[in-house]
Amino acid sequence: MLQKLEHIGVMVTDMDRSIAFYTEVLGLKLRDRRRLGDVVELAFLGLDGAELELVAGAPAEVSGDAQVNHIAFAVESLPEAMEAIRHIDPAITFTEAMPLWEGKGCVFFRGPDGERLELFGRL
Structure with missing residues:
Protein backbone atom coordinates (compact mmCIF):
# COMPACT_ATOMS: atom_id res chain seq x y z
CA MET A 1 0.00 0.00 0.00
CA ASN A 69 2.93 19.49 15.52
CA HIS A 70 6.61 19.54 14.53
CA ILE A 71 9.16 18.52 11.92
CA ALA A 72 12.12 16.51 13.25
CA PHE A 73 15.63 16.35 11.82
CA ALA A 74 18.18 13.70 12.84
CA VAL A 75 21.65 14.97 13.78
CA GLU A 76 24.78 13.18 14.97
CA SER A 77 25.33 15.40 18.02
CA LEU A 78 22.80 17.80 19.52
CA PRO A 79 25.41 20.16 21.02
CA GLU A 80 27.35 20.36 17.74
CA ALA A 81 24.22 20.90 15.64
CA MET A 82 22.90 23.56 18.01
CA GLU A 83 26.24 25.37 17.93
CA ALA A 84 26.38 25.25 14.13
CA ILE A 85 22.85 26.64 13.84
CA ARG A 86 23.55 29.37 16.42
CA HIS A 87 26.69 30.32 14.48
CA ILE A 88 24.57 30.87 11.34
CA ASP A 89 21.60 32.49 13.11
CA PRO A 90 22.30 33.67 16.69
CA ALA A 91 18.63 34.70 17.10
CA ILE A 92 17.45 31.07 17.21
CA THR A 93 16.42 29.97 20.68
CA PHE A 94 16.41 26.28 21.61
CA THR A 95 14.43 24.60 24.37
CA GLU A 96 16.43 22.79 27.02
CA ALA A 97 17.71 19.45 25.72
CA MET A 98 15.33 16.65 26.66
CA PRO A 99 16.97 13.26 27.33
CA LEU A 100 15.05 10.42 25.73
CA TRP A 101 16.76 7.02 25.50
CA GLU A 102 20.15 5.42 24.91
CA GLY A 103 22.07 8.72 25.20
CA LYS A 104 19.85 10.47 22.68
CA GLY A 105 17.62 13.43 23.15
CA CYS A 106 15.95 16.34 21.42
CA VAL A 107 15.61 20.10 21.40
CA PHE A 108 12.97 22.28 19.79
CA PHE A 109 13.15 25.66 18.08
CA ARG A 110 11.05 27.75 15.70
CA GLY A 111 11.30 28.34 11.96
CA PRO A 112 10.67 31.69 10.29
CA ASP A 113 6.86 31.37 10.40
CA GLY A 114 6.77 29.93 13.91
CA GLU A 115 6.77 26.31 12.76
CA ARG A 116 8.02 23.99 15.50
CA LEU A 117 11.22 22.17 14.56
CA GLU A 118 13.09 19.43 16.40
CA LEU A 119 16.68 18.22 16.38
CA PHE A 120 17.05 14.58 17.49
CA GLY A 121 20.45 13.05 18.21
CA ARG A 122 23.22 12.18 20.66
CA LEU A 123 23.31 14.40 23.77
Missing part, protein backbone atom coordinates in the same frame (compact mmCIF):
# COMPACT_ATOMS: atom_id res chain seq x y z
CA LEU A 2 2.14 2.95 1.20
CA GLN A 3 5.61 3.16 -0.30
CA LYS A 4 7.22 6.10 1.51
CA LEU A 5 6.53 9.46 3.08
CA GLU A 6 6.41 11.75 0.03
CA HIS A 7 6.67 15.18 1.64
CA ILE A 8 5.49 17.41 4.47
CA GLY A 9 3.78 20.67 3.48
CA VAL A 10 4.35 23.80 5.55
CA MET A 11 2.49 27.06 4.97
CA VAL A 12 4.83 30.07 4.85
CA THR A 13 4.29 33.81 4.53
CA ASP A 14 7.55 34.73 2.80
CA MET A 15 8.92 32.13 0.37
CA ASP A 16 12.36 33.71 -0.06
CA ARG A 17 12.86 34.00 3.72
CA SER A 18 11.77 30.40 4.31
CA ILE A 19 13.93 29.00 1.51
CA ALA A 20 16.93 30.90 2.93
CA PHE A 21 16.25 29.51 6.42
CA TYR A 22 15.86 25.88 5.37
CA THR A 23 18.83 25.94 2.97
CA GLU A 24 21.30 28.22 4.74
CA VAL A 25 20.52 27.46 8.39
CA LEU A 26 19.45 23.80 8.19
CA GLY A 27 21.24 22.69 5.02
CA LEU A 28 18.33 21.33 2.97
CA LYS A 29 18.71 21.48 -0.82
CA LEU A 30 16.24 23.41 -2.96
CA ARG A 31 15.04 20.87 -5.54
CA ASP A 32 12.24 22.76 -7.26
CA ARG A 33 10.36 26.03 -7.06
CA ARG A 34 7.27 26.78 -9.11
CA ARG A 35 4.04 28.72 -9.26
CA LEU A 36 0.52 27.29 -9.38
CA GLY A 37 -1.47 29.96 -11.16
CA ASP A 38 -0.96 33.59 -10.22
CA VAL A 39 -1.01 33.33 -6.41
CA VAL A 40 0.27 30.04 -4.99
CA GLU A 41 4.00 29.28 -4.96
CA LEU A 42 5.62 25.97 -4.01
CA ALA A 43 9.19 25.09 -3.14
CA PHE A 44 10.46 21.56 -2.57
CA LEU A 45 13.51 21.08 -0.37
CA GLY A 46 15.18 17.72 0.12
CA LEU A 47 17.34 15.87 2.58
CA ASP A 48 18.26 12.18 2.15
CA GLY A 49 15.17 11.28 0.16
CA ALA A 50 12.68 13.17 2.34
CA GLU A 51 11.07 16.35 1.10
CA LEU A 52 9.66 19.43 2.71
CA GLU A 53 7.18 21.41 0.61
CA LEU A 54 6.85 25.11 1.37
CA VAL A 55 3.54 26.65 0.28
CA ALA A 56 3.03 30.42 0.00
CA GLY A 57 -0.06 32.33 -1.06
CA ALA A 58 -2.57 29.49 -0.71
CA PRO A 59 -6.17 30.48 -0.01
CA ALA A 60 -7.46 30.30 3.57
CA GLU A 61 -9.38 27.07 2.97
CA VAL A 62 -6.07 25.35 2.11
CA SER A 63 -3.81 27.00 4.66
CA GLY A 64 -6.20 26.44 7.55
CA ASP A 65 -6.78 22.72 7.07
CA ALA A 66 -4.64 21.36 9.90
CA GLN A 67 -1.42 21.91 11.77
CA VAL A 68 1.68 19.80 11.93
Whole structure:
Protein backbone atom coordinates (compact mmCIF):
# COMPACT_ATOMS: atom_id res chain seq x y z
CA MET A 1 0.00 0.00 0.00
CA LEU A 2 2.14 2.95 1.20
CA GLN A 3 5.61 3.16 -0.30
CA LYS A 4 7.22 6.10 1.51
CA LEU A 5 6.53 9.46 3.08
CA GLU A 6 6.41 11.75 0.03
CA HIS A 7 6.67 15.18 1.64
CA ILE A 8 5.49 17.41 4.47
CA GLY A 9 3.78 20.67 3.48
CA VAL A 10 4.35 23.80 5.55
CA MET A 11 2.49 27.06 4.97
CA VAL A 12 4.83 30.07 4.85
CA THR A 13 4.29 33.81 4.53
CA ASP A 14 7.55 34.73 2.80
CA MET A 15 8.92 32.13 0.37
CA ASP A 16 12.36 33.71 -0.06
CA ARG A 17 12.86 34.00 3.72
CA SER A 18 11.77 30.40 4.31
CA ILE A 19 13.93 29.00 1.51
CA ALA A 20 16.93 30.90 2.93
CA PHE A 21 16.25 29.51 6.42
CA TYR A 22 15.86 25.88 5.37
CA THR A 23 18.83 25.94 2.97
CA GLU A 24 21.30 28.22 4.74
CA VAL A 25 20.52 27.46 8.39
CA LEU A 26 19.45 23.80 8.19
CA GLY A 27 21.24 22.69 5.02
CA LEU A 28 18.33 21.33 2.97
CA LYS A 29 18.71 21.48 -0.82
CA LEU A 30 16.24 23.41 -2.96
CA ARG A 31 15.04 20.87 -5.54
CA ASP A 32 12.24 22.76 -7.26
CA ARG A 33 10.36 26.03 -7.06
CA ARG A 34 7.27 26.78 -9.11
CA ARG A 35 4.04 28.72 -9.26
CA LEU A 36 0.52 27.29 -9.38
CA GLY A 37 -1.47 29.96 -11.16
CA ASP A 38 -0.96 33.59 -10.22
CA VAL A 39 -1.01 33.33 -6.41
CA VAL A 40 0.27 30.04 -4.99
CA GLU A 41 4.00 29.28 -4.96
CA LEU A 42 5.62 25.97 -4.01
CA ALA A 43 9.19 25.09 -3.14
CA PHE A 44 10.46 21.56 -2.57
CA LEU A 45 13.51 21.08 -0.37
CA GLY A 46 15.18 17.72 0.12
CA LEU A 47 17.34 15.87 2.58
CA ASP A 48 18.26 12.18 2.15
CA GLY A 49 15.17 11.28 0.16
CA ALA A 50 12.68 13.17 2.34
CA GLU A 51 11.07 16.35 1.10
CA LEU A 52 9.66 19.43 2.71
CA GLU A 53 7.18 21.41 0.61
CA LEU A 54 6.85 25.11 1.37
CA VAL A 55 3.54 26.65 0.28
CA ALA A 56 3.03 30.42 0.00
CA GLY A 57 -0.06 32.33 -1.06
CA ALA A 58 -2.57 29.49 -0.71
CA PRO A 59 -6.17 30.48 -0.01
CA ALA A 60 -7.46 30.30 3.57
CA GLU A 61 -9.38 27.07 2.97
CA VAL A 62 -6.07 25.35 2.11
CA SER A 63 -3.81 27.00 4.66
CA GLY A 64 -6.20 26.44 7.55
CA ASP A 65 -6.78 22.72 7.07
CA ALA A 66 -4.64 21.36 9.90
CA GLN A 67 -1.42 21.91 11.77
CA VAL A 68 1.68 19.80 11.93
CA ASN A 69 2.93 19.49 15.52
CA HIS A 70 6.61 19.54 14.53
CA ILE A 71 9.16 18.52 11.92
CA ALA A 72 12.12 16.51 13.25
CA PHE A 73 15.63 16.35 11.82
CA ALA A 74 18.18 13.70 12.84
CA VAL A 75 21.65 14.97 13.78
CA GLU A 76 24.78 13.18 14.97
CA SER A 77 25.33 15.40 18.02
CA LEU A 78 22.80 17.80 19.52
CA PRO A 79 25.41 20.16 21.02
CA GLU A 80 27.35 20.36 17.74
CA ALA A 81 24.22 20.90 15.64
CA MET A 82 22.90 23.56 18.01
CA GLU A 83 26.24 25.37 17.93
CA ALA A 84 26.38 25.25 14.13
CA ILE A 85 22.85 26.64 13.84
CA ARG A 86 23.55 29.37 16.42
CA HIS A 87 26.69 30.32 14.48
CA ILE A 88 24.57 30.87 11.34
CA ASP A 89 21.60 32.49 13.11
CA PRO A 90 22.30 33.67 16.69
CA ALA A 91 18.63 34.70 17.10
CA ILE A 92 17.45 31.07 17.21
CA THR A 93 16.42 29.97 20.68
CA PHE A 94 16.41 26.28 21.61
CA THR A 95 14.43 24.60 24.37
CA GLU A 96 16.43 22.79 27.02
CA ALA A 97 17.71 19.45 25.72
CA MET A 98 15.33 16.65 26.66
CA PRO A 99 16.97 13.26 27.33
CA LEU A 100 15.05 10.42 25.73
CA TRP A 101 16.76 7.02 25.50
CA GLU A 102 20.15 5.42 24.91
CA GLY A 103 22.07 8.72 25.20
CA LYS A 104 19.85 10.47 22.68
CA GLY A 105 17.62 13.43 23.15
CA CYS A 106 15.95 16.34 21.42
CA VAL A 107 15.61 20.10 21.40
CA PHE A 108 12.97 22.28 19.79
CA PHE A 109 13.15 25.66 18.08
CA ARG A 110 11.05 27.75 15.70
CA GLY A 111 11.30 28.34 11.96
CA PRO A 112 10.67 31.69 10.29
CA ASP A 113 6.86 31.37 10.40
CA GLY A 114 6.77 29.93 13.91
CA GLU A 115 6.77 26.31 12.76
CA ARG A 116 8.02 23.99 15.50
CA LEU A 117 11.22 22.17 14.56
CA GLU A 118 13.09 19.43 16.40
CA LEU A 119 16.68 18.22 16.38
CA PHE A 120 17.05 14.58 17.49
CA GLY A 121 20.45 13.05 18.21
CA ARG A 122 23.22 12.18 20.66
CA LEU A 123 23.31 14.40 23.77
